[in-house]
Amino acid sequence: MPNFANPFQGNVPRIMTQQELIQAIRLDIAGELEAIFIYDAHSQxxxxxxxxxxxxxxxxxxxxxxxxxxxxxxQLDPAEATKFSSGEGEVKEMLEKLNITPTVKP
Ligand SMILES: [Fe+2]
Structure with missing residues (x-):
């Protein structure tokens, strides 16, 4: 399980900076992914x-x-969005090289 080294897992005693908010959102995403894993494991x-x-x-x-x-x-970090898009493009290139039809993004 990821162990994020930041204090924003509970109450935050002040208004966060933009960069802290970005880190908090990453932590929130990790929490959601962990929840998906746990609900899925319990369902199975x-x-x-x-x-x-x-x-x-x-x-x-x-x-x-x-x-x-x-x-x-x-939206908060457009540069990060660009990196994600870059990774998406790399996988699409691999799919094309492997002659695999990509699934359509909903
Ligand atoms: Fe949730």
């Missing part, structure tokens, strides 16, 4: 139909939260 580990359905629904809501936070992060 039960045969209780209701529990499975509730956990999977919550897990999917967390995925939407990742999308919201990533979009916010890119």
């Amino acid at each position: 580990a039960t045969d209780n139909e209701l529990a499975k359905k509730v956990l999977e629904e919550i897990r999917d809501e967390e995925k939407a939260h990742v999308g919201e936070l990533m979009t916010l992060l890119w």
Whole structure:
């Protein structure tokens, strides 16, 4: 599990700077990803139909939260958005070289 070395995991005693906010959003994204993993693990580990359905629904809501936070992060730090786009482009190049049809981004 990631262990972020910053104090913004709980109450923040003041208004954050822009850079601190960016770091806090990264931490929030990590928290959402961890939640997805945990809900998914618990869903896979039960045969209780209701529990499975509730956990999977919550897990999917967390995925939407990742999308919201990533979009916010890119808005706050456009340079980071450029890096992410660069990585996306690299994988698309690999897909093309491997002759794999990319899935369409929703
Ligand atoms: Fe969430």
